[in-house]
Amino acid sequence: MATLPPFRAQRLTSEGALGIAIAAGVIAALLILWLIGDPVVAIGFASAGIVLGGVAVAWRSLAPVAPPLAPEIDWQLVRALxxxxxxxxxxxxxxxxxxxxxxxxxxxxxxxxxxxxxxxxxxxxxxxxxxxxxxxxxxxxxxxxxxxxxxxxxxxxxxxxxxxxxxxxxxxxxxESDNSRALAEALSGALGKRLAESGIMAALLTTDGRVLAADPVLRVRAMGRSEAPIEGADFARFLVTDTRGLIRFQREGGEGNPLRLVQVPFADFDGSPILVALLDEEEAPVSYGNGAAAHIRTLVQLMPVGIALVDRDGRFLEMNDAFVRAACVDRAAPPLYPGDLVVREDKAAVADAVRRFAGGGAAHNADMAVRLRDVPDEPVVLSIAGARGLGDAAVVLSLKDNGEETRLKREVAQATKMQAVGQLAGGVAHDFNNILTAIIGHCDLMLMRHSPGDSDYDDIQQVRNNSNRAAALTRQLLAFSRQQTLRPQILQLPDVVSEVSNLLKRLLGETVTLEVRHGRNLGPVRADPGQLEQVVVNLAVNARDAMTAKHPHGGGKLTIQTRSATLGEIRRRGPDIMPVGEYTALEISDTGSGIPPDVLPKIFEPFFTTKEVGKGTGLGLSTVYGIVKQSGGYIFADSKPEQGATFTIYLPVHASGEPVAPRKPAAKPKPAEVWGTGTVLLVEDEDMVRAVAERALTRQGYTVLTAENGEVALELIDQHPRPDLLVSDVVMPAMDGPTMARKIRQRYPDLPILFMSGYAEEQLRRSIDIEQVAFIPKPFSVQQLAEAARDALAQGR
CATH class of the missing domain: 3.30.450.20 (PAS domain)
Incomplete structure (x- = not known):
């Protein structure tokens, strides 16, 4: 049974209610008339029933009908379709x-x-x-x-x-819209065979001269086999032109039949595919007039590189699509002379070169660097050659769009510079760590002889505090040079942002609004949570300063967002910069004054800062860059003047089955007692570090044997009984620490080893193939060295 519409059902219900009310009124009137015999009262009851029925009809008519609920759309299904x-x-x-x-x-x-x-x-x-x-x-x-x-x-x-x-x-x-696909399929099928039987060879080309489809005969003539894969090939390379302007297949050489090339109009807008037909014709003398010029111009259009023809008066005769794109030419108003393409300073040089080549008084060809009028910041190479046998053309111009090449060169130069500076920074940090180890160690030893309240205690404490600040600076240098010690974990980016949010609110102040947004179903990443927190803090502080500069009286908004990176945005970054894969993105944007275009390429360089003298070290963003790169990620800065800046960090999704680390892993409890016994062989090439370490271990109860390099250490091993612990620097002249440790392990396989170095633990462990070794980074305090020695001995036992 068909379902009635709502208004029809409502009308039937109203009529039924009116009929029931009238019937009830008539029955009541007859009953009253029979009981009391008063017609006036009976008529009153009948009228009351009719009125009640009318009221019911009115109420039913005016009552709104609830519209049907709209079904909820499954957007995941829509996107999948x-x-x-x-x-x-x-x-x-x-x-x-x-x-x-x-x-x-x-x-x-x-x-x-x-x-x-x-x-x-x-x-x-x-x-x-x-x-x-x-x-x-x-x-x-x-x-x-x-x-x-x-x-x-x-x-x-x-x-x-x-x-x-x-x-x-x-x-x-x-x-698709102009049925080019259907034509391409037809050329490779029945239509191509029909054309071939009629002596016509046809091909469908892209605007840059690449083959979309071709009939079987053209494949045979051009490549030797009818089933040869010709799609995507450069059509112009299959043809050659002799000195008389005759066109032949390159494969057939000078003995092949000359060809007549005809371009068939296929669509009436720029960028549409080109339908080209080739016909065999008898060889005949060809003049350098309009017939040859038509062939040449057709070939020029098919060339994948930017080509233009210029006559003897220096005017443009023809330019292909590639030249138009490279020269940024407006097709609606094409230039008359080559000098119109370049900036004012290069006009005279271009005009003079064209004049010399047109007159035949120049070399075969030449290249010159010019700046285009529409893109003056990027020099391009303009190749000029004299033309002979090309009809009215006297000069051939070639212009290559090398914008992508220039960008890649700039990025390679930037990466090389950053790598060189990073190596320098890592070396400086290593040497500086040795000095700081000695300073901090001597301060600790002096503090053991002074108690709070002594006249020298505060001064020593101040020296130690300043040394720790300098140690933090060296950690930034190591972070930039990607040589710091990282302790990566499997974690979720929203957890890291949540941990640092409370700190950010205090750093940003009350006038800056912090907004945090997290995406769904984010993939886990493998990184050091402490270092990622430093990344977020550094970027947030820079954003706060930018917003303060734009809004001196307060204001601004900092947005932190975690999300899954889409395949489209990864491809836009470029596969030569960031490989295609699964990434989780961390995006930090502000409403500050933005980063000027001339400053944007330099922001990750060490010691580069736009702040006033004394208000910034220039290591904040370089530290961020180093941490992200050492974590296997990528960072990009996007900004427009007066529209704020956005820093986007992409970290690869970790696909292993390891569990995600908790937000705050429980700290490993350590006993307070660091007193020990036994013999320690200490090997360190820096005298100041060796002296501090020797005094520190001696004060803890150890018997210490010292050596300034690996050779001396091996001699001590021969002269003394087996030591209980080997404490050695990693990088030393002549014989390094790992080489010495391997020789000692051949004699004492179970000897505990504690390496100390100013370089990163993760980097050193990849180069050290020795099992059961401990590591302590420089600079370290006396207490830290004592604890590391105690733990190494306990592990060895």
Whole structure:
């Protein structure tokens, strides 16, 4: 039985209620008339029933009907279905918010912009906005022609949803929208065979001359086999032109049949595929006139590099698409002369070079560095050559878009510089750690002879405190040079942020708002939680200073967000910079004054600071950079002037089955007693460190044998009984600590070993293949050395 609509059911119910009320009134009137015989009272009862029925009808008519509840949308299912489509798909709601998009949308538009605000030019955005309004009104609309990153696309907009409150935006490249795919399949199939039987060789090419499809005969003539893979190849390399302008297949050489090349119009917008036909023709003398020029210009268009032809008067005759893109030329208003492409300072040099090559009074070719008018900050290479046998063309210009190459060179130079400075910083920190070890050790020894209240106690304590501050500075140097000691754990980034949030609120003050957002289902990472907390604190303090500079009277907002990195944003960073994989991102953004473009490339350099003298060491961001890199991650800074800065850290997801570490692991209890007995062989090449360590161990009850290098230590081993513990520096001249330890272990396999070094423990352990060794980093105090010796002896036993 069909279900009636709500209003129909309501009307039937109202009529039924009226009938019941009238019937009840008539029955009551007859009953009263029979009992008391008064017609006036009976009529009153009948009227009352009719009135009550009318009231019931009115109430039922005016009562609202509850609308049916809209079903909840399963967005995960919608996204999964969208991912199955080869098109770029996005969904927006009635408020214009982006609620869903597939990876194809992120790849096509280099991110997740919200339609209609797509990177398709001002005119394209206007047309797309009008299409969106039309779709809300009519249910469907389309923009036939738009362009993103030089690629033509079409965009269709469809209204959908249970309550018609959603818009689906589907972007399709010109390859699909103009049936190019179907043509490509036809050329490789029945249509290609028909053309070949008629003596026509055809190919479908991209705008940069790459083959999309070709018929079997063209494959045989160009590559020797009908099944040869020709897709993606450079079409121009299959052809050669002789001195008379005749075109032949390169594979057939000078004995091959000359060809006639015809470009068939296929679409009427820039960037559309090119349909090219080749016909065999009898060899005949060809003049250098319009016929040869047409062939040459067609070949120029097919070249994948930027080529332009210039006549004897210095005017442009032809420029291909690659040249247009490299020179940033506006096709609507192309330049007349090559000098119009460059800045004013380079105009005279370019014009003079073109004049010399056109007159034949120059070398075969030459390269010159020029700056383009539209991109003056990046010099490019302009190649100039004289032309002969190319019709009206006298000069050939070649322009290579080396922006990507320049960027890579700059990044390699920056990485090399950072590595060199890092090695220098690591060496300085190592030597400085030796000095600080001696200073801190002597301070500890003097404090043992003084009690609080003595005249010298406060001075010694102050020297020790300053030494500890200097030790913190060396740790920053080691962090920058990626040589610090890390204790990585499997952890979740939200836990690290939660641990440091209370500290951040005190550091930021009351005028700066802290907002923390965490994503769902984040992958675990492997890193040192203490070092990650230092990263967050350093970035937050820098953000606070930036916001204070912009808002002297207070204000600003710091946002910390953890999320899963999308595949699209990783690809935008570039596979040569960050390999494609699974990453968990930590994003810290502020509302400060931003970072100027000329400062942005330098912010991670050590000792570079924009703060006033005495207010910054310039090691904050370099420390952050070193910690992130040593943890296997990547960090990027994005900023626009007066719009704040955003630092994004990507840490690779750890995929092993190890459990995630708790927020605050329980500290290992240590007994307070550090007194010991036995013989300790101490090997240290620095006299000041050896003296402090010897006095410290002697005071704890040990008998200490000292040696200044590995050779002397081996001699002492031969002269004395077996020691109970070997304490040695790692890096020493002549014979280093690990080499000496291996020789001693051959004699005493179970001898406990305690290494001490100013370098990182993690780095040293990778280079030391000795089992059962302990490690203590420099600088250390007398108490720390005593505890490390006690623990090493206990482990050995």
């Amino acid at each position: 969208a991912e199955e489509s080869p098109d770029a798909i996005a969904i927006t709601d009635r408020a214009g918010r982006l609620v869903c998009a597939n990876d194809g949308f992120g790849e096509m538009f280099a991110g997740l912009p919200t339609p209609p605000g797509l990177p398709i030019g001002e005119a394209g955005v206007g047309a797309l906005a009008e299409a969106g309004r039309a779709a809300w009104r009519d249910g469907r609309a389309k923009v036939d022609r738009a362009e993103v990153a030089g690629r033509p696309i079409s965009i269709e907009v469809l209204r959908t949803g249970h309550q018609h409150d959603l818009l689906v935006w589907r972007a399709v490249s010109a390859m």
